[in-house]
Amino acid sequence: MKKATNLNVQAEETHQVRKIAVVGTGVIGSGWIARCLANGYDVVATDPATGAEQRLRASVEQAWTSLTKVGLAEGASLRRLRFDPDLASAVSDADFIQENAPEREDLKRKLLAKIDKSAKPNAIIASSTSGITPSTLQSDCGRPERVLVGHPFNPVYLLPLVEIVPGEATDVAIVERASAFYQSIGMQSLLVRKEIEGHIADRLMEALWREALHIVNDGVATTAEVDAAIVYGAGLRWALMGPFLTFHLAGGEQGMRHMLEQFGPTLKLPWTRLEAPKLTDALREEIIAGCEAQSEGHSIEQLEIRRDDFLVRLLALLKPYWPAANLDGRM
Amino acid sequence: MKKATNLNVQAEETHQVRKIAVVGTGVIGSGWIARCLANGYDVVATDPATGAEQRLRASVEQAWTSLTKVGLAEGASLRRLRFDPDLASAVSDADFIQENAPEREDLKRKLLAKIDKSAKPNAIIASSTSGITPSTLQSDCGRPERVLVGHPFNPVYLLPLVEIVPGEATDVAIVERASAFYQSIGMQSLLVRKEIEGHIADRLMEALWREALHIVNDGVATTAEVDAAIVYGAGLRWALMGPFLTFHLAGGEQGMRHMLEQFGPTLKLPWTRLEAPKLTDALREEIIAGCEAQSEGHSIEQLEIRRDDFLVRLLALLKPYWPAANLDGRM
Numbered sequence: 001m002k003k004a005t006n007l008n009v010q011a012e013e014t015h016q017v018r019k020i021a022v023v024g025t026g027v028i029g030s031g032w033i034a035r036c037l038a039n040g041y042d043v044v045a046t047d048p049a050t051g052a053e054q055r056l057r058a059s060v061e062q063a064w065t066s067l068t069k070v071g072l073a074e075g076a077s078l079r080r081l082r083f084d085p086d087l088a089s090a091v092s093d094a095d096f097i098q099e100n101a102p103e104r105e106d107l108k109r110k111l112l113a114k115i116d117k118s119a120k121p122n123a124i125i126a127s128s129t130s131g132i133t134p135s136t137l138q139s140d141c142g143r144p145e146r147v148l149v150g151h152p153f154n155p156v157y158l159l160p161l162v163e164i165v166p167g168e169a170t171d172v173a174i175v176e177r178a179s180a181f182y183q184s185i186g187m188q189s190l191l192v193r194k195e196i197e198g199h200i201a202d203r204l205m206e207a208l209w210r211e212a213l214h215i216v217n218d219g220v221a222t223t224a225e226v227d228a229a230i231v232y233g234a235g236l237r238w239a240l241m242g243p244f245l246t247f248h249l250a251g252g253e254q255g256m257r258h259m260l261e262q263f264g265p266t267l268k269l270p271w272t273r274l275e276a277p278k279l280t281d282a283l284r285e286e287i288i289a290g291c292e293a294q295s296e297g298h299s300i301e302q303l304e305i306r307r308d309d310f311l312v313r314l315l316a317l318l319k320p321y322w323p324a325a326n327l328d329g330r331m
Numbered sequence: 332m333k334k335a336t337n338l339n340v341q342a343e344e345t346h347q348v349r350k351i352a353v354v355g356t357g358v359i360g361s362g363w364i365a366r367c368l369a370n371g372y373d374v375v376a377t378d379p380a381t382g383a384e385q386r387l388r389a390s391v392e393q394a395w396t397s398l399t400k401v402g403l404a405e406g407a408s409l410r411r412l413r414f415d416p417d418l419a420s421a422v423s424d425a426d427f428i429q430e431n432a433p434e435r436e437d438l439k440r441k442l443l444a445k446i447d448k449s450a451k452p453n454a455i456i457a458s459s460t461s462g463i464t465p466s467t468l469q470s471d472c473g474r475p476e477r478v479l480v481g482h483p484f485n486p487v488y489l490l491p492l493v494e495i496v497p498g499e500a501t502d503v504a505i506v507e508r509a510s511a512f513y514q515s516i517g518m519q520s521l522l523v524r525k526e527i528e529g530h531i532a533d534r535l536m537e538a539l540w541r542e543a544l545h546i547v548n549d550g551v552a553t554t555a556e557v558d559a560a561i562v563y564g565a566g567l568r569w570a571l572m573g574p575f576l577t578f579h580l581a582g583g584e585q586g587m588r589h590m591l592e593q594f595g596p597t598l599k600l601p602w603t604r605l606e607a608p609k610l611t612d613a614l615r616e617e618i619i620a621g622c623e624a625q626s627e628g629h630s631i632e633q634l635e636i637r638r639d640d641f642l643v644r645l646l647a648l649l650k651p652y653w654p655a656a657n658l659d660g661r662m
Binding site for chain 2: 153286313
């Protein structure tokens with residue numbers, strides 16, 4: 001990532017994002033479009049597939065029901081969506097362009113180079129790629145400094161997470177502007193510190209997913225049983241706290257410090273097929289300090305009370321939705 | 332697991348669970364006790380540690396606030412908890428005994444053998460072990476057929492999942508009785524088909540946990556950033572659907588079949604440090620059939636609408652609890 005140069009407020013103001021172009025209108029692209037429309041932006045969509053516009057409009061209408069419940073921004077309207085089958089003209093007037101083509105490096109590189117040629121000089125170009133690194137994606141672009149990864153999660157119109165990954169050539173000012181834009185559409189920007197295949201969240205999910213495939217493959221559980229092992233247990237905690245804070249609370253009064261003493265040796269057991277890193281003193285202290293910072297000075301007991309308060313409400317909310325309920329309960 | 336023999340209804344009725352003994356009263360043991368008391372059982376607790384009774388009573392009182400909100404069974408009372416520092420007398424009159432000693436094989440084997448000697452002949456003995464296999468644990472017991480694993484999740488008084496794992500010597504009738512008991516205290520029993528280190532849920536969590544440790548160790552993210560990558564994204568879906576049904580919905584109209592076509596090749600990429608199983612035709616079909624069965628005849632669109640309906644409510648519920656909110660928001 002390149003350091004900011006010649007950054008000034010006036011220039012920033014003239015770069016304010018008003019018009020969005022979304023390239024590729026499948027599950028992810030249409031999710032971006034619904035989210036941007038609900039937050040009061042004008043959106044131009046483009047996709048070369050036959051019938052793409054019709055499918056897109058149906059998807060956005062389905063999402064709109066939920067977005068209305070979440071709350072629409074002033075002036076938000078489905079009528080502010082325009083479909084343009086021509087890529088060059090679709091992106092030509094946009095301040096922010098979000099690309100959602102299939103996960104093929106050659107295809108995405110060529111597509112981003114074309115977008116880069118047709119876009120306004122100060123437009124930001126973000127790719128939704130789940131696995132390809134931004135330095136690779138930006139390498140054929142004339143202005144690689146405005147190209148980065150903005151990786152969302154399905155359904156994009158409801159889940160707030162977006163991973164922002166700058167490439168080697170990306171300007172730090174672009175990262176800041178992209179982050180501000182994503183926040184303006186209700187998202188939580190997570191800046192990924194190093195380029196890595198799968199970024200952060202997909203690596204975590206993929207580890208769990210691969211172990212789940214092993215479990216089914218070895219006849220230990222069916223897919224429904226693996227799913228039950230998540231939704232009735234860890235899944236409930238993960239809506240509130242990630243793996244670190246969860247284990248911080250499993251360690252009793254001493255939190256993560258005690259947890260690592262007690263379950264550190266487990267890292268060497270064959271509990272998954274994944275080999276863990278060595279639990280060095282440095283790693284141990286980094287994790288303990290991280291969890292303590294996340295606790296913001298609150299005791300484990302205070303965090304437990306907060307967790308339980310949430311879980312009681314979540315359990316009541318979930319009852320009619322869970323697999324143990326008749327699926328028709330919330331249809 | 333041994334097949335049921337001489338199973339008759341009258342015998343079952345005389346074996347009904349009324350009195351519970353809980354051995355070991357740390358985080359997990361006290362969680363069991365709170366759950367059993369809230370469901371109207373008499374509980375005898377035992378633990379050799381100094382001050383154990385006092386700590387236990389404080390823990391159960393803290394849990395009671397949440398349990399009252401969830402709803403207490405008729406006659407449920409904190410006064411139905413008795414503490415007995417003597418192991419033999421604590422378990423002597425119990426119909427169901429739950430063991431929660433530290434995770435050390437030698438310690439647990441000896442303890443279970445002692446419990447087995449002091450317990451009534453028809454009492455059920457369950458271990459909360461997260462990693463040790465039941466065949467190992469029951470090997471020093473005189474009546475190993477009534478010994479099995481019943482592995483819960485923290486906080487035990489709120490999370491419904493319990494993994495039931497029979498050992499080689501466990502009688503199938505005992506498995507059924509244990510499962511019925513756990514259901515009577517509001518839990519979701521998950522029978523694990525094969526003994527395996529870490530059972531099912533902890534293997535999935537451990538895979539994610541090990542990858543999280545690698546990510547922190549490699550400087551890709553801090554603990555807070557890893558946690559954010561879960562709570563603002565996948566964590567929201569996992570309260571409702573496990574990894575299989577989640578990916579079934581990511582595949583568009585064709586569900587898991589399309590998903591495996593599109594992301595099957597990803598299994599070979601270095602997205603985690605865990606090597607995935609080979610995606611054979613047999614495994615592929617097993618997973619697709621599993622997801623289709625879990626869908627109970629509903630279309631992907633119907634499942635999406637149900638998911639979104641839940642997510643809208645969950646997002647509203649989570650707002651004051653999330654790290655982005657001031658932690659004091661729900662203290």
